[in-house]
Amino acid sequence: MERAWSVAARNLRRNRRRNLATALAIAFGFAGLVVIGGYGNRVEQFLRTNAVYLQHSGHVTVFLENGLHKASAEPEQFQLNPVAQQKILAWAAQDRRVEFSARYLRGVGLAGNGCGTHPTRLLGMEQTALHRVLYHREVAKWSAEISRPVRGRWMDAYPELPQAVAVSAGLAVLLQKPRIHDEAVGLPPAPLILHCETEQRLDELGRDANVQLAAITYDGSLNAVDTEMVATFHPSETLGEDGTMYTSLSLLQTLFATEQVTYVGLFLHDAKDAAAVAKEITVALGKEGLAIEALPYDDERSKPYYVGTMAFLGAVVGFITVLVELVLALTVLGAMTLTILERTREIGTWRALGFTRRQMTALLVREALILSLLGLLAGLLLGLAGAVAINASGIRFAPPGVPGTIQLVIVPAAWICAIQAAIVIPGLCAAAWLVARAQVKRNLVDLLTSQTG
Amino acid sequence: MQIPHSSQLIVKVAFRNVRRNWRHSIAALATLAVGFLALALFQGYIEEFLRSQLDVIYSRIMIGEVMVQKKGAGTRQARINPEKYRIDEKEQQFLDRWIAANSGSVKTNVRTLLLVGMAHMGGSSAQMILWGYDVPEGRIARRKWSWNTWAGHPLRETEPSGTVLALGLGEILGCMATSEAPVLDPITAAPLPIERPFQCKQPSLMLTVTSGSGRTNALEAEIVGLTRAGSRDFDEHLLWVPLRFAQDLASTRAVSQYMIVLNQPKSGPMMRAALRVELQRAGIDLEVVDWIDTEGADLLRRGIDLLTVFRGLVFVVILIIAGAAVLTTMMKTVRERTREIGTLRSLGYLRRHILALFAMEAAMLAILAGGIGLLCSVVCTLAINASTITYKGGLLADAIPLRVGYSFSAYAWGFLFLSFVAVVAALLAARGVTRMRISEALSDG
Numbered sequence: 001m002e003r004a005w006s007v008a009a010r011n012l013r014r015n016r017r018r019n020l021a022t023a024l025a026i027a028f029g030f031a032g033l034v035v036i037g038g039y040g041n042r043v044e045q046f047l048r049t050n051a052v053y054l055q056h057s058g059h060v061t062v063f064l065e066n067g068l069h070k071a072s073a074e075p076e077q078f079q080l081n082p083v084a085q086q087k088i089l090a091w092a093a094q095d096r097r098v099e100f101s102a103r104y105l106r107g108v109g110l111a112g113n114g115c116g117t118h119p120t121r122l123l124g125m126e127q128t129a130l131h132r133v134l135y136h137r138e139v140a141k142w143s144a145e146i147s148r149p150v151r152g153r154w155m156d157a158y159p160e161l162p163q164a165v166a167v168s169a170g171l172a173v174l175l176q177k178p179r180i181h182d183e184a185v186g187l188p189p190a191p192l193i194l195h196c197e198t199e200q201r202l203d204e205l206g207r208d209a210n211v212q213l214a215a216i217t218y219d220g221s222l223n224a225v226d227t228e229m230v231a232t233f234h235p236s237e238t239l240g241e242d243g244t245m246y247t248s249l250s251l252l253q254t255l256f257a258t259e260q261v262t263y264v265g266l267f268l269h270d271a272k273d274a275a276a277v278a279k280e281i282t283v284a285l286g287k288e289g290l291a292i293e294a295l296p297y298d299d300e301r302s303k304p305y306y307v308g309t310m311a312f313l314g315a316v317v318g319f320i321t322v323l324v325e326l327v328l329a330l331t332v333l334g335a336m337t338l339t340i341l342e343r344t345r346e347i348g349t350w351r352a353l354g355f356t357r358r359q360m361t362a363l364l365v366r367e368a369l370i371l372s373l374l375g376l377l378a379g380l381l382l383g384l385a386g387a388v389a390i391n392a393s394g395i396r397f398a399p400p401g402v403p404g405t406i407q408l409v410i411v412p413a414a415w416i417c418a419i420q421a422a423i424v425i426p427g428l429c430a431a432a433w434l435v436a437r438a439q440v441k442r443n444l445v446d447l448l449t450s451q452t453g
Numbered sequence: 454m455q456i457p458h459s460s461q462l463i464v465k466v467a468f469r470n471v472r473r474n475w476r477h478s479i480a481a482l483a484t485l486a487v488g489f490l491a492l493a494l495f496q497g498y499i500e501e502f503l504r505s506q507l508d509v510i511y512s513r514i515m516i517g518e519v520m521v522q523k524k525g526a527g528t529r530q531a532r533i534n535p536e537k538y539r540i541d542e543k544e545q546q547f548l549d550r551w552i553a554a555n556s557g558s559v560k561t562n563v564r565t566l567l568l569v570g571m572a573h574m575g576g577s578s579a580q581m582i583l584w585g586y587d588v589p590e591g592r593i594a595r596r597k598w599s600w601n602t603w604a605g606h607p608l609r610e611t612e613p614s615g616t617v618l619a620l621g622l623g624e625i626l627g628c629m630a631t632s633e634a635p636v637l638d639p640i641t642a643a644p645l646p647i648e649r650p651f652q653c654k655q656p657s658l659m660l661t662v663t664s665g666s667g668r669t670n671a672l673e674a675e676i677v678g679l680t681r682a683g684s685r686d687f688d689e690h691l692l693w694v695p696l697r698f699a700q701d702l703a704s705t706r707a708v709s710q711y712m713i714v715l716n717q718p719k720s721g722p723m724m725r726a727a728l729r730v731e732l733q734r735a736g737i738d739l740e741v742v743d744w745i746d747t748e749g750a751d752l753l754r755r756g757i758d759l760l761t762v763f764r765g766l767v768f769v770v771i772l773i774i775a776g777a778a779v780l781t782t783m784m785k786t787v788r789e790r791t792r793e794i795g796t797l798r799s800l801g802y803l804r805r806h807i808l809a810l811f812a813m814e815a816a817m818l819a820i821l822a823g824g825i826g827l828l829c830s831v832v833c834t835l836a837i838n839a840s841t842i843t844y845k846g847g848l849l850a851d852a853i854p855l856r857v858g859y860s861f862s863a864y865a866w867g868f869l870f871l872s873f874v875a876v877v878a879a880l881l882a883a884r885g886v887t888r889m890r891i892s893e894a895l896s897d898g
Contacts (some may be wrong), residue, residue: 017784021777021780021781021784022777022781024773024777025773025774025777025778025781028770028773028774028777029770029773029774032769032770032773035766036763036766069624070627072575072577072579072624072625072626073574073577073624073625073626073627073654074576074627074654075576075577076576083877107578108571108578108579108580109578110571116533116663117663117669118532118569118663119570119571119578119580119581120580121570170529172532173529174529174532176533215578216573216576216578218576219576220576224882237686239686239687239690242532243580244531280463303684305685308685313843316760316763318768319495320763320766320770323487323491323767323770323771324770324774327487327488327491327770327771327774327775327778328774330483330484330487330778331484331774331777331778331781333483334479334481334483334484334778334781334782334783337479338761339783340782349792397758398755398758399755399759446801
């Protein structure tokens with residue numbers, strides 16, 4: 001069968017209309033898979049970027065042993081002291097897989113405007129790390145919309161203002177602070193004693209971007225600092241909207257009167273190295289007598305939302321893929337059954353001319369393969385066009401766990417399309433092989449005298 | 454020429470053709486059956502997910518079919534001026550009278566007061582959402598979740614300053630359950646009423662909130678139990694206290710909401726409408742709503758919306774592929790039977806009779822496929838539900854059991870949907886042949 005492929009292609013052309021219908025079914029099915037795979041890819045990248053960069057955790061989050069669960073309850077005992085911090089940073093600096101590392105301090109406090117207070121979660125970070133995180137190419141690519149402040153500029157733009165803070169947009173509303181630092185410059189100052197019980201309050205609070213921050217230090221005393229709101233932002237968690245503040249690490253350490261940090265985030269060049277880096281740093285520092293807990297971003301204990309959502313999404317996408325594969329295989333099964341039944345006498349003639357059963361089966365499978373490849377190619381183009389159309393339409397949706405809405409963006413990935421095609425093609429060929437094998441097994445005389453075809 | 458009993462004849466001929474060409478039909482039949490199975494399972498999953506989540510949420514957080522609150526109670530303005538957005542004593546008296554007048558329909562009524570503040574315990578602090586409620590009424594409203602704790606015990610009337618912490622909040626403050634014993638009843642999926650041990654670094658915690666006048670109040674509460682809040686975010690923030698304790702903490706006698714649980718949940722819309730009329734008549738400006746329409750149900754609504762998008766995609770894919778499968782089969786069938794069509798036409802059958810014949814064949818295929826699909830759906834549903842598989846669902850704190858419901862509406866829609874797809878595909882395939890001249894059709898092949 002030297003010209004087996006051209007014979008198969010010619011046979012396909014003979015039943016153009018029916019084969020077109022089958023190829024279209026394959027194309028639409030595969031286009032559906034490309035779109036849903038593109039959606040899954042986009043969600044994964046979006047959630048990963050949020051988990052790693054915008055939640056300021058890094059690909060690997062390094063706590064003191066048991067610090068993940070106990071750092072809040074017993075900060076003095078389960079946070080990282082300066083010696084531990086240096087050991088972790090030194091290990092990270094010599095490892096080529098680590099792009100950069102940064103120290104973070106978590107806490108809670110009360111944000112006040114002089115008339116009232118609201119509880120808030122606090123995250124203190126190094127300004128250089130904040131700059132690298134927010135202007136990182138991954139953030140720009142996948143989460144640009146969420147990474148931008150709602151108003152103002154991030155704290156790293158104000159090196160001369162050590163008390164600069166960013167306040168979640170909802171908390172700024174609760175504090176009745178409509179202006180950020182840049183917008184309040186040059187306004188007449190608010191009176192020393194505010195008229196909190198009257199409507200005058202709104203005007204007075206709006207004259208500056210000053211927010212007081214109070215908290216209980218680790219030794220139990222009450223401490224407070226004055227801060228300047230330079231930006232408002234949407235945190236990447238829904239419940240954070242009404243109570244989250246980002247400050248510099250030094251400001252938060254002053255507030256809690258500590259030199260400790262809650263964790264060190266390791267940001268890697270390649271996310272795939274996270275598990276290995278987490279394992280190796282734990283072993284290496286353990287040998288130096290420092291017991292740590294290093295959690296990769298895909299560890300459920302560290303990022304339950306990311307892991308839970310991806311597991312759920314994976315199950316749904318997997319279900320749809322299996323379903324489409326099954327229906328497509330049945331469609332090809334049906335089409336090939338009809339093709340073979342129609343050509344029973346033709347098959348008999350080929351056999352009479354000396355072609356073996358194996359060669360006949362191979363010819364028919366080749367036809368199915370060409371049909372599938374054409375269908376997949378058309379499906380890929382259709383899926384890509386669909387993705388472009390969806391992206392251009394600017395549809396916005398509200399996924400669970402994200403404040404407000406985000407744009408629906410479909411980003412098909414070559415590797416996902418390849419995997420989907422690799423799952424679909426054998427299924428379709430197997431369907432054709434099953435039908436062909438059953439037919440060519442028939443007796444030569446039966447084939448030649450068949451009423452069908 | 455009028456064909457006598459043509460419709461009966463068409464049905465007979467169609468049935469005969471389906472039987473005679475079973476080999477041609479089997480692939481289309483299988484495609485349609487798988488399509489039906491997929492639709493039924495996906496819809497059954499979504500319906501069961503919604504039903505079970507609503508059941509758990511309504512029980513867990515004591516939601517009534519009639520929810521009464523001030524307009525704008527869920528907004529940030531209500532956080533700034535809380536007292537203005539609470540139900541005052543006069544309004545409570547009106548609601549209590551209305552409930553007493555409708556006591557035959559009302560199972561119980563739970564008043565709640567929601568506060569935001571800080572919880573402190575020996576050097577650790579956390580943001581908290583404090584949920585004050587009527588303890589005995591809350592027990593009734595929780596239905597099969599009347600025992601709602603993972604460790605310790607639920608709130609009791611005899612413990613006026615008792616508090617139950619969500620496990621995540623407890624962890625932040627230094628409390629954790631110390632028992633590894635299973636908590637949830639495998640049949641009801643609610644906690645078993647067993648008092649399990651827990652440890653806290655201190656037996657009590659200090660709660661602070663800002664009152665309506667801007668003053669900060671503080672009260673000490675004794676930790677009596679730990680529970681799960683359902684969603685991961687809330688699990689790090691929620692704690693429950695008796696209503697009077699919450700009112701003392703906020704220096705108020707007002708409440709945030711009335712949750713009226715009805716004996717007949719289906720009468721919710723009617724009772725809500727009746728209460729709205731009464732409130733309007735009395736000139737009281739309160740909002741009567743269904744919880745599912747409120748801000749609190751946002752997370753659930755978003756999850757359901759996402760699943761609905763996926764379901765839409767599955768529908769479209771099945772529509773196209775099943776349609777193409779039937780089209781392929783019908784094209785072959787129609788082409789093979791061109792002479793038969795010519796004969797029928799020469800006997801006086803009109804074009805519409807021929808089209809009806811093929812439409813009938815396709816509908817029979819769809820109904821047969823639906824029957825097979827229905828049988829497979831029931832078997833798969835039984836198997837999935839018996840498998841006790843669980844999965845994690847994003848923001849939800851607990852693993853969700855994978856269950857599929859028996860969705861009769863999905864079965865009915867599945868039959869209709871696939872019949873429609875099959876009939877349209879058959880008509881498309883047959884359209885060309887019926888337009889041929891009779892002589893041309895008779896001399897085909």
